[in-house]
Amino acid sequence: MKAFDYVAEVSSVPIGDILRRYPLAVDYLANIRLVGVDETKTLPEILENVDEDMLEEFGLDREEVIFHFSAFLEAFSRMEESIETISSITILGGRDKTGRPEMLELTVTPGEVVSIVGPTGSGKSRLLEDIECLAQRDTPTARQILINGSAPDLDKRFSTGGKLVAQLSQNMNFVMDLTVQEFLEMHAKSRMIPGSAAVVEKCFAVANSLAGEKFTLDTKVTQLSGGQSRSLMIADTALLSSSPIILIDELENAGIDRREAIEILVGNEKIVLMSTHDPLLALRADKRIVIRNGGVTKVIETTAEEEQTLHKIEAIDSALLNIRNQLRRGAIVTNESIPEFQEK
Numbered sequence: 372m373k374a375f376d377y378v379a380e381v382s383s384v385p386i387g388d389i390l391r392r393y394p395l396a397v398d399y400l401a402n403i404r405l406v407g408v409d410e411t412k413t414l415p416e417i418l419e420n421v422d423e424d425m426l427e428e429f430g431l432d433r434e435e436v437i438f439h440f441s442a443f444l445e446a447f448s449r450m451e452e453s454i455e456t457i458s459s460i461t462i463l464g465g466r467d468k469t470g471r472p473e474m475l476e477l478t479v480t481p482g483e484v485v486s487i488v489g490p491t492g493s494g495k496s497r498l499l500e501d502i503e504c505l506a507q508r509d510t511p512t513a514r515q516i517l518i519n520g521s522a523p524d525l526d527k528r529f530s531t532g533g534k535l536v537a538q539l540s541q542n543m544n545f546v547m548d549l550t551v552q553e554f555l556e557m558h559a560k561s562r563m564i565p566g567s568a569a570v571v572e573k574c575f576a577v578a579n580s581l582a583g584e585k586f587t588l589d590t591k592v593t594q595l596s597g598g599q600s601r602s603l604m605i606a607d608t609a610l611l612s613s614s615p616i617i618l619i620d621e622l623e624n625a626g627i628d629r630r631e632a633i634e635i636l637v638g639n640e641k642i643v644l645m646s647t648h649d650p651l652l653a654l655r656a657d658k659r660i661v662i663r664n665g666g667v668t669k670v671i672e673t674t675a676e677e678e679q680t681l682h683k684i685e686a687i688d689s690a691l692l693n694i695r696n697q698l699r700r701g702a703i704v705t706n707e708s709i710p711e712f713q714e715k
């Protein structure tokens with residue numbers, strides 16, 4: 372539907388029906404002090420009884436209110452559409468660092484996690500960058516990324532609002548000096564999330580459960596540690612972001628609960644691709660892409676046996692975490708700190 376059709380809808384449909392269909396429209400009306408309106412009336416009917424001086428305060432006349440409100444509904448619907456229409460992403464191979472062709476056609480669907488493994492410098496981050504910019508054979512790897520089986524439109528590739536891809540990179544720097552609460556509220560508002568106060572609270576609780584050292588809603592985002600900022604961004608990406616594709620570059624460096632972070636992201640039906648050197652994360656994925664010398668050499672489905680080894684790897688991991696925590700507390704590490712692992 373075009374903005375013009377929304378004007379027709381707003382002019383003929385009772386506002387109560389519109390608010391039920393587009394819950395965020397309540398906030399829009401509240402911003403121009405239209406609260407507790409008669410829901411059986413249409414917006415033009417309601418505006419007839421509104422003082423023109425009051426509307427002037429917002430620099431609008433009656434017709435402009437109707438037009439702006441219709442444009443808001445159009446933008447809201449467009450954002451919803453872009454979220455719903457992602458059913459797959461496909462990576463088509465290009466060439467490795469020596470120019471050899473990369474034999475790859477991998478399709479990933481929502482709810483799937485794919486890890487990317489390979490030696491340092493092999494091209495893991497490059498693959499994530501290719502996906503982030505929805506490469507069309509125009510990056511050094513010559514890969515092509517398809518959305519729902521075809522090349523994305525230019526506006527999808529370069530749009531900033533309602534982005535398809537959210538990137539959680541190794542270094543997160545906040546430029547604005549907001550508190551955590553202000554930051555989350557701003558995101559919730561800009562992403563048109565209904566019931567934003569409850570979502571902000573949930574986001575804060577999740578971020579704090581991931582972070583080692585707790586922070587408060589009053590903490591300035593610029594004062595968060597690296598791990599705390601990443602926890603906040605993971606919670607924000609999982610719960611507030613409309614982006615259906617999430618790229619994570621080396622979560623292991625974040626000093627946070629990595630497994631819980633992945634569960635939270637996957638639980639929200641996102642497509643997750645993450646580069647990692649961490650066996651726990653690599654095997655938590657449904658598939659793993661192996662890269663060497665800039666090219667994908669294999670795509671491996673995590674086997675049932677590998678899944679079974681996960682709990683043993685977790686035990687090793689938590690033993691290491693214990694030792695790390697002992698060192699952090701200034702304790703002396705003894706032989707007892709190191710559990711025995713039985714050889715099979």
Ligand SMILES: Nc1ncnc2c1ncn2[C@@H]1O[C@H](COP(=O)(O)OP(=O)(O)OP(=O)(O)O)[C@@H](O)[C@H]1O
Nearest residue numbers: 466467468490491492493494495496497511512665
């Ligand atoms: N197919 C390719 N063709 C040309 N250059 C490539 C290709 N793949 C990767 N590169 C380049 O190789 C360099 C190293 O790649 P990248 O940073 O992605 O490695 P990495 O595996 O993420 O390393 P690390 O594990 O250290 O983070 C980058 O400059 C990247 O642009």
